[in-house]
């Protein structure tokens with residue numbers, strides 16, 4: 001039995017130690033906002049925050065999370081930076097099919113929380129691991145620039 005801190009609450013989960021965090025979040029805790037894409041840490045669809053840093057939940061065995069706080073897209077409802085990011089996403093009309101967008105937003109929020117005024121290079125670097133099949137990259141960058149001011 002493990003205790004996970006997810007979105008501000010403690011959860012006891014009875015799962016194998018090597019179960020990826022992604023499946024604990026989706027299938028055990030019922031948080032489907034974190035998406036499965038590649039399953040090998042390469043697309044970013046499963047991005048969550050662990051201790052405030054963007055990580056790939058598909059490639060993180062749950063036992064390695066320990067007592068570090070986990071935040072999913074569902075946990076950002078009252079977050080000020082995330083609210084600004086969501087507004088910018090709507091203003092720029094970023095979303096196309098939408099599948100990768102929770103991961104994109106998690107990566108953008110992690111970037112802006114660590115660096116409120118990132119350069120274009122820093123934006124590109126932070127977002128490089130989040131793939132969008134619809135090619136919304138330019139709008140994603142524009143939305144992040146809107147928040148960064």
Ligand code: FES
Pocket residue numbers: 035036037038039040041042043044045046047056057058059
């Ligand atoms: Fe985790 Fe693609 S599903 S990086």
